[in-house]
Amino acid sequence: MPSLTCLAPTGPTATPTRTTATARRLMAICGTLLAALLCALSVGANSASAHAALTSTDPADGSVVKTAPREVTLNFSEGVLLSGDSVRVLDPKGKRVDTGKTAHVDGKSSTAAAGLHSGLPDGTYTVAWKAVSEDSHPVSGAFTFSIGAPSKTKAKVPTGEASDSTVSTLYGIGRYAAYGGFAALVGGCVFAGLCRSSRPVRKIAVGGWVTVFTASLLLLLLRGPYTDGEGIGGILDLGRLGDVLSTKPGAALLSRLLLLGAAAVFLAVLFGSYTRRTGEGEADARRRQDLAFGLGFGGTVMAVGLAATWAMAEHASVGLQRQLAMPVDVIHLIAVGVWLGGLASLAVTLRAGEPIGRAAVRRFSRLALGSVVALVVTGLYQSWRQVGSWGALTDTEYGRWLLVKVGLVAVLVGIAAVSRRWTGRLTDATEAAGAEANAEADAEAEAGAEQEAGSGAEADVAATADGTKAGAKAAVQAARPVRTGAADAAVDTRADTPADTPADGDPVRTAQLARQRAAKDKTATLRERDADRERSGLRRSVLAETIVAVALLAVATVLSGTQPGRAETEQAGARATKPVDQLNVDPVSVLIPYDTGPKSGRGKAVVMIEPALPGDNALHVFTTDLADRPVDVPEVKLSLTLKGKGIGPLRIPLERLSTGHWSAKTVQLPMAGTWQLSLTVRTSDIDQVTETRNVKVAQ
Secondary structure: OOOOHHHOOOOOOOOOOHHHHHHHHHHHHHHHHHHHHHOOOOOOOHHHHHHHOOOEEEEOOOOOOOOOOOOEEEOOOOOOEOOOOEEEEEOOOOOOOOOEEEEOOOEEEEEEEEEEEEEEEEEEEEEEEEEEEOOOEEEEEEEEEEEEEOOOOOOOOOOOOOHHHHHHHHHHHHHHHHHHHHHHHHHHHHHHOOOOOOOOHHHHHHHHHHHHHHHHHHHHHHHHHHHHOOOOHHHHHHHHHHHHOOOOHHHHHHHHHHHHHHHHHHHHHHHHHHHHHHHHOOOOOHHHHHHHHHHHHHHHHOOOOOOOHHHOOOHHHHOHHHHHHHHHHHHHHHHHHHHHHHHHHHHHHHOOOOOOOHHHHHHHHHHHHHHHHHHHHHHHHHHHHHHHOOHHHHHOOHHHHHHHHHHHHHHHHHHHHHHHHHHHHHHHHHHHHHHHHHHHHHHHHHHHHHHHHOHHHHHHHHHHHHHHHHHHHHHHHHOOOOOOOHHHHHHHHHHHHHHHOOOOOOOOHHHHHHHHHHHHHHHHHHHHHHHHHHHHHHHHHHHHHHHHHHHHHHHHHHHOOOOHHHEEEEOOOOHHOOHHOOOOOOOEEEEEEEEEHHHHHHEEEEEEEOOOOOOOEEEEEEEEEEOOEEEOEEEEEEEEHHHHHEEEEEEOOOOOEOOEEEEEEEEEEEOOOOEOOOOEEEEEOOEEEEEEEEEEEEE
């Protein structure tokens, strides 16, 4: 990207055309980047997964047990919060058969168990579960198991969405608004206290407070429907607020609202009495210093407290080194607020044409640099903690979003470097102007000395010429437009005094003239702003930083709702290293209708291979009539062939266990691939049929 500083004017006749064109191209690129990123976020945010994953169940998913179990047990990758109906077990008719009480097993927060009624008949049962992971994200799912033999079921299996789509969208918007409001609140207050307080900065800080308060209140009301998977109507059920407040995320949101109440008082003092005392001079310096110390201490406490409401309820509160991760997360959030919120404050100040000294701009530049250093240090630690390995950066969703965030931070730092160079030019321009003025004064003094040393006649001629030149120079200077806002105001006042003073004291006329004067002052201020090329360049680069910062906040919001790469990698590793007989792999189940000819020779067969992996497998065959009632047949034969590798046919000896149920406890499958299953069913001495199907054996 070309540097803006190389296009700055180098002389009094230079024009800002190239600077303006480059700045506009920069803004167009940043705007395109933001639009593309928001489009990606609209897709990625929907696929943001929660963080607690189901690792195993007892009975296993898809398994067939001989007798009814006393309870159903679920194991998760991390701790979960349970409610009374977190686990529901439905019989083939869709009726609940659990006792309605869900609890952790032996106090382990990563488990859930639901008791079952006794005397359950044979058939396929559906287990629907939902919970909230420790980092506040809801999870849900379902699996099935069979008692005796599989059967048809009327139970409705959940689609896997833990929340209503409308509620989930609103909740995501609220989380993004809360992050943005926090950054605007913290950055605006820091900028006002340490750099420059003005009306636009006050709007940024107060707007941030209103945003984070409204978003937090909305999140608190949506928390119940969000975790329970209900529609937007659930927001009206205020009775569930008690349950929400008893959870860690609910307590964090309530704490945030209480702290924001104290922050409102802080804002009133910062932009009230403290700002008024700023112009009092030395008379009340001690009281102003005490007030500044109190505001600094109180503001730091409130900023840390607000940041802690995120750290105590999200990623930092779960996983390894949580005692260190939460303080690091607080520092990271405050650094983000100081940098991005300060950027927004500087951008609106420059855009409004408010007078801001070069020292104040350089002071914020140093603040921003310190914030970037803090972000890099804390971000590296968080990345190591959440990702864990280089491979997870590209193999997991969290890692890929993290790479996007790192890229945006790099772009932001690059634009910040341009802004710092513009800030340096502000100082250089002042020094150059002072040096030029000194050089002119010295030259005039030397010229005057030479003229005094000359002849009287020459001195008179020179004096006459100098007087003429001085008069011409004064006329030219008087004709030129003055760039200072104060001078403009003075000229306007002198010019408008006779005409602007109403003779009859009409209040309507007075108000009209006041509006006209305000419009003139605003126009003069904007003209002065645009005439200052260095400040215009700084204003455009800061605006570009702000646009990228908005996209960066969006990515950070998505990251906070995505399963960390370390957790995803560890879950995959645990499944890969688990013994074959404990693998949570869905068995292969194939339905094969058969018809041997006569009316009594029609029925269905279900072939189930578990776990359908290379090595030892269990195989079951269930035969039923067309009404799904188990029936016996004289003979069932089965073989498997892997044609691509020239293996087979492997004939599987079957043992009859009960009516309509044949089994082979040990079936050796040498390798993965698509196997051809051949099933022969004989229903009489002369009536039989052979059907073939393909089954897939995974790696």
